[in-house]
Amino acid sequence: MHDSAGILLTLFILFVASQVGGEIAQRLRLPAVVGEIAAGCAIGPSALGWLSAPDIAAGTPLDVLAEIGVILLLFSVGLETRLDDLKRVGASAFLVGVLGVLVPFGLGALWAHGSGFDWIRSMFVAAAFVATSAGITARVLQELGVLQRQEARIILGAAVIDDILAMLLLGVVSSLQGGGSVDVGSLVGTLLGAIGFVAVIGWGGTRIMRRGSGWLEKPRSRMSPLTIVLALCLGLAFLSMKFHLAAIIGAFLAGMIASETRQRHQLEEQTAPLLAFLTPFFFVVTGAKVNLAELGSVDALIMLAVVTAIAVVSKLAGGFLGALSIGRRGATIVGFGMVPRGEVGVVIASLGLAAGVFDERIYAVIVAMSLLTAMITPPVLSLLLRDRASGPDTP
Amino acid sequence: MHDSAGILLTLFILFVASQVGGEIAQRLRLPAVVGEIAAGCAIGPSALGWLSAPDIAAGTPLDVLAEIGVILLLFSVGLETRLDDLKRVGASAFLVGVLGVLVPFGLGALWAHGSGFDWIRSMFVAAAFVATSAGITARVLQELGVLQRQEARIILGAAVIDDILAMLLLGVVSSLQGGGSVDVGSLVGTLLGAIGFVAVIGWGGTRIMRRGSGWLEKPRSRMSPLTIVLALCLGLAFLSMKFHLAAIIGAFLAGMIASETRQRHQLEEQTAPLLAFLTPFFFVVTGAKVNLAELGSVDALIMLAVVTAIAVVSKLAGGFLGALSIGRRGATIVGFGMVPRGEVGVVIASLGLAAGVFDERIYAVIVAMSLLTAMITPPVLSLLLRDRASGPDTP
Numbered sequence: 001m002h003d004s005a006g007i008l009l010t011l012f013i014l015f016v017a018s019q020v021g022g023e024i025a026q027r028l029r030l031p032a033v034v035g036e037i038a039a040g041c042a043i044g045p046s047a048l049g050w051l052s053a054p055d056i057a058a059g060t061p062l063d064v065l066a067e068i069g070v071i072l073l074l075f076s077v078g079l080e081t082r083l084d085d086l087k088r089v090g091a092s093a094f095l096v097g098v099l100g101v102l103v104p105f106g107l108g109a110l111w112a113h114g115s116g117f118d119w120i121r122s123m124f125v126a127a128a129f130v131a132t133s134a135g136i137t138a139r140v141l142q143e144l145g146v147l148q149r150q151e152a153r154i155i156l157g158a159a160v161i162d163d164i165l166a167m168l169l170l171g172v173v174s175s176l177q178g179g180g181s182v183d184v185g186s187l188v189g190t191l192l193g194a195i196g197f198v199a200v201i202g203w204g205g206t207r208i209m210r211r212g213s214g215w216l217e218k219p220r221s222r223m224s225p226l227t228i229v230l231a232l233c234l235g236l237a238f239l240s241m242k243f244h245l246a247a248i249i250g251a252f253l254a255g256m257i258a259s260e261t262r263q264r265h266q267l268e269e270q271t272a273p274l275l276a277f278l279t280p281f282f283f284v285v286t287g288a289k290v291n292l293a294e295l296g297s298v299d300a301l302i303m304l305a306v307v308t309a310i311a312v313v314s315k316l317a318g319g320f321l322g323a324l325s326i327g328r329r330g331a332t333i334v335g336f337g338m339v340p341r342g343e344v345g346v347v348i349a350s351l352g353l354a355a356g357v358f359d360e361r362i363y364a365v366i367v368a369m370s371l372l373t374a375m376i377t378p379p380v381l382s383l384l385l386r387d388r389a390s391g392p393d394t395p
Numbered sequence: 396m397h398d399s400a401g402i403l404l405t406l407f408i409l410f411v412a413s414q415v416g417g418e419i420a421q422r423l424r425l426p427a428v429v430g431e432i433a434a435g436c437a438i439g440p441s442a443l444g445w446l447s448a449p450d451i452a453a454g455t456p457l458d459v460l461a462e463i464g465v466i467l468l469l470f471s472v473g474l475e476t477r478l479d480d481l482k483r484v485g486a487s488a489f490l491v492g493v494l495g496v497l498v499p500f501g502l503g504a505l506w507a508h509g510s511g512f513d514w515i516r517s518m519f520v521a522a523a524f525v526a527t528s529a530g531i532t533a534r535v536l537q538e539l540g541v542l543q544r545q546e547a548r549i550i551l552g553a554a555v556i557d558d559i560l561a562m563l564l565l566g567v568v569s570s571l572q573g574g575g576s577v578d579v580g581s582l583v584g585t586l587l588g589a590i591g592f593v594a595v596i597g598w599g600g601t602r603i604m605r606r607g608s609g610w611l612e613k614p615r616s617r618m619s620p621l622t623i624v625l626a627l628c629l630g631l632a633f634l635s636m637k638f639h640l641a642a643i644i645g646a647f648l649a650g651m652i653a654s655e656t657r658q659r660h661q662l663e664e665q666t667a668p669l670l671a672f673l674t675p676f677f678f679v680v681t682g683a684k685v686n687l688a689e690l691g692s693v694d695a696l697i698m699l700a701v702v703t704a705i706a707v708v709s710k711l712a713g714g715f716l717g718a719l720s721i722g723r724r725g726a727t728i729v730g731f732g733m734v735p736r737g738e739v740g741v742v743i744a745s746l747g748l749a750a751g752v753f754d755e756r757i758y759a760v761i762v763a764m765s766l767l768t769a770m771i772t773p774p775v776l777s778l779l780l781r782d783r784a785s786g787p788d789t790p
Contacts, residue, residue, distance in 0.1 A: 007462070
């Protein structure tokens with residue numbers, strides 16, 4: 001029983017670092033999540049090295065804990081989201097999702113081609129500009145207690161659409177890069193599968209739960225409503241990956257289904273300690289993945305600045321245009337809410353590196369861009385939303 | 396992001412299996428934990444194979460989740476235990492701990508020598524008879540809501556002493572087996588270190604917390620009392636391993652320290668969802684580790700029956716004699732409470748296999764014995780305690 005001391009020490013360091021980072025960020029009037037990501041950077045392999053690269057590689061205990069953490073986070077966000085509320089912003093969310101994919105993809109491809117990549121490689125690089133990481137925005141919205149606001153709902157709805165499109169795009173780009181032709185039939189199949197999954201689970205699941213949540217209350221079973229919805233959350237997270245979507249989409253849908261139960265408030269209360277314990281692992285591990293060493297040269301830093309600027313501006317523009325119907329201020333909030341790329345950009349960059357499309361430097365730049373967008377967004381969003389908190393609100 | 400689907404599926408299967416197993420056990424009027432362990436057996440590598448052996452090996456994500464689960468379990472048990480209550484049963488607990496180690500070690504060594512092992516190997520085998528796994532008993536006591544009873548406190552106190560002695564014994568036996576002489580000085584040092592750790596943390600920690608828990612309430616910090624005590628729990632679990640004790644001892648002490656705060660009841664409520672989500676991993680993984688295939692022969696089954704009988708009788712006798720001062724009935728409960736070996740026996744058996752002291756069969760027998768004792772205990776304990784629930788109680 002003495003071989004797990006190392007893992008316990010790592011868990012302890014990681015958890016304490018997240019708390020200290022969060023505390024410092026809040027004293028600097030930044031969202032806690034910025035501090036948690038920065039703490040990850042600080043203790044990660046490229047700075048203090050208290051977490052080593054093998055500690056946080058895919059499939060390690062820390063990586064799985066991080067995954068569970070972000071799944072529970074999106075579950076809890078779903079728990080605060082009713083399907084009816086999402087429907088009301090459906091059109092805007094759709095537009096934001098579509099433009100928020102097309103504009104970054106277009107600008108990203110242009111920049112990459114301009115930097116000397118051929119068109120096919122450029123499209124691969126551009127794909128890394130696309131996918132929004134809903135986890136980081138969701139956490140900031142939750143921290144500020146504004147999940148009920150119109151902008152928040154548009155962002156969450158758009159994140160689902162964004163993920164479906166990004167999945168499709170990655171499919172196209174991977175096929176092209178693999179030298180093959182794009183199998184339109186199979187892509188359409190995948191797309192319809194993903195849309196069908198979200199529609200059936202989101203619409204059907206909430207309807208069933210709305211009618212049938214009485215049975216959750218019956219005392220005949222030792223299974224509490226909490227354990228039942230947690231099982232649902234893990235199950236849908238898995239299923240959503242089978243439909244080529246991120247696990248967090250399934251978790252979000254599970255939370256939305258659970259939000260239709262009568263035990264909704266009890267579930268929210270019970271989920272809070274799970275979040276407090278497990279989500280820090282996600283943010284610290286996200287931060288720890290930045291390889292600061294690859295960014296040591298002036299060239300690399302300039303490239304990073306350009307790439308990050310394109311990533312921010314393109315997503316902001318797409319989101320802003322898509323949400324213009326709710327007014328400029330709201331559209332700006334939505335636009336910034338879509339900016340963070342977080343772990344999704346990291347994953348695409350890893351695929352590119354493995355496929356030999358990217359070299360070490362552009363890999364590091366894209367990973368750093370993903371995380372920079374994740375670190376820039378929370379303070380901006382928090383400023384925009386706090387500023388508006390005193391102003392008029394839309395139900 | 397698509398490579399973690401397998402892990403999510405495993406988590407889902409494991410979690411659902413634990414709930415189904417627990418539910419079935421309760422309908423059969425058995426403690427839920429028996430069902431969870433049995434579910435682990437059923438889905439484990441040697442039966443259905445839904446969990447493979449590499450899935451649950453040491454250091455894998457599932458193994459770490461299981462470890463976190465049992466740590467949080469013992470933390471929550473500590474949270475329901477006040478130092479003053481433990482002190483009141485100190486003498487009995489000490490006696491139970493000591494006799495509960497000596498009697499099984501003696502009988503185990505005699506049996507092993509009788510079966511043809513030389514004395515030094517016999518002592519190694521006997522060491523696997525010794526260490527009580529407090530996790531399983533603690534869960535049963537918690538499920539039945541009897542953690543406040545005198546017997547429960549004696550068992551918990553004795554489990555700490557038991558762990559210190561078992562650690563010492565394993566040190567002696569390993570040195571002897573390694574062919575070396577026993578370095579008495581270093582063993583005494585280790586022993587004093589472990590006792591010192593428990594005494595300083597248990598006594599000092601609770602005193603500091605009793606005086607100073609006011610600062611936990613101050614709203615100036617975003618760190619909640621929950622995150623602070625969780626950090627304490629991880630930290631002490633690690634430290635306790637550094638003092639050659641099981642991680643759960645440190646977690647138990649952390650819980651006991653937290654039980655001195657004013658936020659005690661709030662913490663108990665917040666810990667419950669963490670337990671609901673994470674402890675099932677411990678019990679299912681424990682069950683999954685039984686290799687049913689090695690027990691296919693009649694010889695092996697007879698050996699298992701004999702070894703299990705010795706393990707149960709010796710621990711029962713030791714515990715009973717030690718606790719006789721509280722009456723026969725109470726002493727019987729304490730005796731049975733000390734019976735489960737659980738994962739500790741498994742660890743010693745693994746060490747024995749690695750050192751070449753055990754062959755595959757005696758390894759499987761000792762692992763199966765450890766888990767059998769873990770499965771036998773809950774129903775017996777539950778019967779004894781339910782039976783007595785209507786009778787007179789001691790504060």
